[in-house]
Amino acid sequence: MADVRYTKDHEWIRVEGSVGTVGITDYAQSQLGDVVFVEVPEPGRTLEQGKESAVVESVKAASEIYAPVSGEVLEGNQALVEDPALVNSAAEGDGWFYTLRIADPAQLDGLMDAAAYKDYVEGLH
Amino acid sequence: MRYLPLTEADRRAMLDAIGVRSVDDLFRDVPDAARRSGPVEGLPDHMGELEVERALGAMAAKNVPAGSVPSFLGGGAYRHHIPAAVDHLIQRGEFLTAYTPYQPEISQGTLQVLFEFQTQVALLTGMDVANASMYDGATACAEAVMMANRLTRRRKAILSGGLHPHYRDTTTTDARFIGFETVVLPPAPTGGEDIAALVDDGTACVVVQNPDVFGHVRDYTELADLCRARGALLIVVVTEAVSLGLLTPPGDMGADIVAAEGQSLGNPTGFGGPYVGLFAVKDKYVRQMPGRLCGQTVDADGRRGFVLTLSTREQHIRREKATSNICTNSGLCALAFSIHLSLLGEDGFRHLARLNHARAVRLADRLAGVPGVAVLNDAFFNEFTVRLTKPAAAVVDTLAGRGVLAGVPVSRLFAGEHEDLLLVAATETTTDSDMDALANGLAEVLR
Amino acid sequence: MTMNAQGRPTAAFAGESAGGEETVTGNRGLRIEEPLIFEQDSPGMTGVDLPAVPDAPLRLGTVRPRGRIGLPGLAEPQVVRHYTRLSQKNYAIDTGLYPLGSCTMKHNPRLNEKMARLPGFADLHPLQPQATVQGALELMDTLAHWLKTLTGMPAVTLAPAAGAHGEMCGMMAIRAALEHRGEGGRTRVLVPESAHGTNPATAAALGFTVDPVPGAPDGRVDAAALKAKLGSDVAGIMLTNPNTCGLFERDIRSIADAVHEAGAYFYCDGANFNAIVGRVRPADLGIDAMHINLHKTFSTPHGGGGPGSGPVVFSESLAPFVPVPFVVHGPDGLRLVEHAGGPDAGTAFGRMKAFHGQMGMFVRALAYILSHGADGLWQASGDAVLNANYVMARLGDVMTPSFDGPCMHECLFDDRFLKGTGVTTLDIAKALIDEGFHPMTMYFPLVVHGALLIEPTETESRAGLDQFVDTLRALAERARAGDAAAWFQAAPRLTPRRRLDETTAARKPVLRWKEGEGRAGP
Structure with a gap:
């Protein structure tokens, strides 16, 4: 089973070997409201951990999505660009944003696992 | 004070309800040194309507309204006849005294107007989509250049010498502070400049004006092709919106962005403002557009309605990442534009444009016969440039003293350059006897 | 990601229907359905009479005269009606209190x-x-x-x-x-x-x-x-x-x-x-x-x-x-x-x-400025601040002021008073619309949750403020009485349009009318 890790900024990354798939959490989408537009990175772009990697917009807000780890973009989710509502209906599934080749797997150690993220979100209220 | 409905008894009761002794107590957070104990000194007290009318009427009386004498002024502001219904309708309180339509359920009037305005502007310019207006043509031009910088990720704009100098200066002022390069071509009053040769792979955009500030009209199709080949955008500026009723529109020539002044429709020249900037682009650029956009949707009962949309581009959401800091626009001037154009309709608007052109052709022929006057334009819309045998500014001042507003000296726009050139415009308001007055006046002064 | 927690509903609610009598036209008395001006084209018609154009050759050089633009033709009465009817779908300071905080909607003198x-x-x-x-x-x-x-x-x-x-x-x-x-x-x-x-x-x-x-x-x-x-x-x-x-x-x-x-x-x-x-x-x-x-x-x-x-x-x-x-x-x-x-x-x-x-x-x-003079401006700013503080004082027990007063020209509340009710700031605003008021500024400033920013200005009389305050008090009490969320979410019911689907507007932008595409929606 693939390992999923979470950031305090509400991104998730599913790790399969050296490839990571990145999205935003279900909690994040519930806070954003109806998502109407996304921007995903071009393949080949080099991302730096914690820096802007994609954009998600609802009617009333625009948010940057940060790269959970550094790496090179392999693919942006074009299905998501076509149908941004996927973020709302399947934030942690079909609503993924991009895949990347993970530059430094050690960076994953600093992220939360599912249980820790759950506690973290509950602590926000 | 006729605008303040509270009585002294109201104020007393309200202070009691709040639990303070005086209004001054409500200002207690103001530092003592800055809190005044009474009205600012050295300024007069309130006046009734009658007194205000007298005071402002006296100032107005010191001016010569352009419509009271033969006038040939253009240079980016054009005096057209405005149908009576326009001013009546824009003074309806529901339009005049509404805010930006942030509550769409009770703003469908303004919103539908904006949707229709956007459509009209797109049709006139031959573009896919237009926004809900900018401050004026000059700021629209500067915003267009910045939009081109964002789209191309390049930082150089080439500005034609035929661009109105106020538009040029508004853009170069932004360039200086925002940090992009502008290449400004020298003015070419007789027409012709080799702008294509300057376009390279660092060029974000080329800005041309049609008709240009000297009145020349051109087809920019080839320039558009060349820009596209080099990855640069073509921005076409229009300062006389009525020309769009006769000339091939910028969109058909291949423009990427059109930045225009809409004053000519519905809005008086008003000593320079407020006017209404028109901003139109190709569909694919819509998310990089500045300003408000109105879009169509449905309400909870499934009925068609309109809302402001794609707001995430804007400052109140995007803050430091916004496409522009613009907030207030020119809503009421856009309404005036829209009503005037609706009254004209397809046939009326095209007719008006042809009429303007015909008046200008007649004037050009008339002036060409005046000794000391040479018409520089072969092709023009409703404005052209003449060369005089004496400095134009002095000629204009002399004729103003005789009750003729002869036109705009080029030196006034270009800071002392081309002192012998005069811009002359004619519109549907220009009569044959106006033309006689100008021709006779010029003949006398230039003798 | 940057979390802008302003997620409020932007799709239209299905909710209950507005109800009321059906009409043949869809019009409802003074509230008249008005098509786009482009849908009222009477080809060849114009609302402006211009002198004839002399038949002379064009002097446009290489530029071709343009073809059909696509504008509709209407006579003046139809144009006047179109814009008059549209105006009637707007709220305005001329029609009532417009307490948009930070926007300052005061009376616009006709002088x-x-x-x-x-x-x-x-x-x-x-x-x-x-x-x-x-x-x-x-x-x-x-x-x-x-x-x-x-x-x-x-x-x-x-x-x-x-x-x-x-x-x-x-x-x-x-x-x-x-x-x-x-x-x-x-x-x-x-x-x-x-x-x-x-x-x-x-x-x-x-x-x-x-x-x-x-x-x-x-x-x-x-x-x-x-x-x-x-x-x-x-x-x-x-x-x-x-x-x-x-x-x-x-x-x-x-x-x-x-x-x-x-x-x-x-x-x-x-x-x-x-x-x-x-x-x-x-x-x-x-x-x-x-x-x-x-x-x-x-x-x-x-x-x-x-x-x-x-x-x-x-x-x-x-x-x-x-x-x-x-x-x-x-x-x-x-x-x-x-x-x-x-x-x-x-x-x-x-x-x-x-x-x-x-x-x-x-x-x-x-x-x-001349109308007010130095003394009138003094009074105007004083009244603006007095009005805002009066509203704050009269609402303080049923809503939650974000900060202690005195305030200046506007007073700020947050949505703590709605906690657990299922009613949001947005819902309060929409319910106010049905009561005949323009809502206050919502969700700004960002520093408090669910902001409601009220700026009455010096234009309002004490009686006008009392009516507004009484209305807001009643709505706040209704929200807090419980079981009112659905009722609030269906507001407004009495407006030319009910809540609009901003989500669809942004996902599939339609920013202009296009010939031949007909009317979207019924």
């Missing part, structure tokens, strides 16, 4: 409109010989005198077209002044988190780095945090005062001193100047530049979104760095200096727009 339409102002061309427009220059000079005197500042530019444009102008002046003294390396601008969105947008557009300053628990900027951020790379601060929470920044003098000591400039967002006009002179607060929204403080109409006008006043240190044009007194009367870099323009930094500013707004604003 202002009448004065602006005098041919001696409206029918002037901006490039007429200056000898023929001495009265217009006198009007600009007179307005400038009032603005300078009311603010205590030595200089003003009338050029900017709106508040945000004024901010741009003021920050350009700061940059020009810094460059003039060889300190162009100052690139950081401090902006409180509660600022209007235009502030960071302006600073960022000019290439400054925006450094946000947190708020203090009392709703003011954290003065200590602000001072700690000052340094040799700071160009200035942008502070709104009174601030967007409707509070006066008590520490403003010490902030100004610290800013000046650090070699930076103090830009004040003057959007809320109406709270203090005639009572407090910004010069006495240590401000270097401030824009004044003539369409807020001085009642020029908002016109459904504009036009505005945003003159900027400057301190002695920034006065040389203004844009062109400006009016000077010369031997032959008043004169406009129109070219930066010219012999008489000094260190003027450039140009903000075409021509000389929003003249039509200058006339209106001066008519308002």
Whole structure:
């Protein structure tokens, strides 16, 4: 089973070997409201951990999505660009944003696992 | 004070309800040194309507309204006849005294107007989509250049010498502070400049004006092709919106962005403002557009309605990442534009444009016969440039003293350059006897 | 990701239907369904009679005359009806209380409109010989005198077209002044988190780095945090005062001193100047530049979104760095200096727009100013503050004020009073619409949750305020009585349109009518 890790900024990354798939959490989408537009990175772009990697917009807000780890973009989710509502209906599934080749797997150690993220979100209220 | 409905008894009761002794107590957070104990000194007290009318009427009386004498002024502001219904309708309180339509359920009037305005502007310019207006043509031009910088990720704009100098200066002022390069071509009053040769792979955009500030009209199709080949955008500026009723529109020539002044429709020249900037682009650029956009949707009962949309581009959401800091626009001037154009309709608007052109052709022929006057334009819309045998500014001042507003000296726009050139415009308001007055006046002064 | 937790519903609710009697037409009495003007085309019709065009050859060179544009043709009665019917779908300050915080919807006197339409102002061309427009220059000079005197500042530019444009102008002046003294390396601008969105947008557009300053628990900027951020790379601060929470920044003098000591400039967002006009002179607060929204403080109409006008006043240190044009007194009367870099323009930094500013707004604003006079402005700002505090006092027990008073011209509540009710700030706003009021500003400022910002202005009578307050009290009590969420979410029911689907509008933008596509929707 693939390992999923979470950031305090509400991104998730599913790790399969050296490839990571990145999205935003279900909690994040519930806070954003109806998502109407996304921007995903071009393949080949080099991302730096914690820096802007994609954009998600609802009617009333625009948010940057940060790269959970550094790496090179392999693919942006074009299905998501076509149908941004996927973020709302399947934030942690079909609503993924991009895949990347993970530059430094050690960076994953600093992220939360599912249980820790759950506690973290509950602590926000 | 006729605008303040509270009585002294109201104020007393309200202070009691709040639990303070005086209004001054409500200002207690103001530092003592800055809190005044009474009205600012050295300024007069309130006046009734009658007194205000007298005071402002006296100032107005010191001016010569352009419509009271033969006038040939253009240079980016054009005096057209405005149908009576326009001013009546824009003074309806529901339009005049509404805010930006942030509550769409009770703003469908303004919103539908904006949707229709956007459509009209797109049709006139031959573009896919237009926004809900900018401050004026000059700021629209500067915003267009910045939009081109964002789209191309390049930082150089080439500005034609035929661009109105106020538009040029508004853009170069932004360039200086925002940090992009502008290449400004020298003015070419007789027409012709080799702008294509300057376009390279660092060029974000080329800005041309049609008709240009000297009145020349051109087809920019080839320039558009060349820009596209080099990855640069073509921005076409229009300062006389009525020309769009006769000339091939910028969109058909291949423009990427059109930045225009809409004053000519519905809005008086008003000593320079407020006017209404028109901003139109190709569909694919819509998310990089500045300003408000109105879009169509449905309400909870499934009925068609309109809302402001794609707001995430804007400052109140995007803050430091916004496409522009613009907030207030020119809503009421856009309404005036829209009503005037609706009254004209397809046939009326095209007719008006042809009429303007015909008046200008007649004037050009008339002036060409005046000794000391040479018409520089072969092709023009409703404005052209003449060369005089004496400095134009002095000629204009002399004729103003005789009750003729002869036109705009080029030196006034270009800071002392081309002192012998005069811009002359004619519109549907220009009569044959106006033309006689100008021709006779010029003949006398230039003798 | 950056979490902008403003997720509120933007799709239309299905909810209950509006109900009521069905009609044949879909019209409902005075509420008439009005098609787009493009759907009313009567080809060949026009609402304007023009003289015939003489049959002469065109002189267009290589440019072809254009083909069909696609505009509809209508006669004048149909056009007048179209726009009259559309106007009836708008709420306006003429129809009722419009308590939009930070927007200042005060009465727009019709005298202002009448004065602006005098041919001696409206029918002037901006490039007429200056000898023929001495009265217009006198009007600009007179307005400038009032603005300078009311603010205590030595200089003003009338050029900017709106508040945000004024901010741009003021920050350009700061940059020009810094460059003039060889300190162009100052690139950081401090902006409180509660600022209007235009502030960071302006600073960022000019290439400054925006450094946000947190708020203090009392709703003011954290003065200590602000001072700690000052340094040799700071160009200035942008502070709104009174601030967007409707509070006066008590520490403003010490902030100004610290800013000046650090070699930076103090830009004040003057959007809320109406709270203090005639009572407090910004010069006495240590401000270097401030824009004044003539369409807020001085009642020029908002016109459904504009036009505005945003003159900027400057301190002695920034006065040389203004844009062109400006009016000077010369031997032959008043004169406009129109070219930066010219012999008489000094260190003027450039140009903000075409021509000389929003003249039509200058006339209106001066008519308002002369009508009030110094004594009337004193009274107007006092009444505006009194009205806001009265609303705050009367709602304090049923809603949750975010900060202790007194407030200035507007009072801020958050949505704690709705906790657990299932009713949101948005729902309260929409329910107010059914009661005949325009809602307050919602979800701004961002520093409190579910903000409701109420600015009644001096225009409202005590009876009008009481009616508004009583309505809000009733709605708050209804929300808190429980089981009311569905009822609120179905509001508004009585408007020309019910809640609109903003989600679909943004996902699949339809930004214009297109020929042949017919009507979308029923």
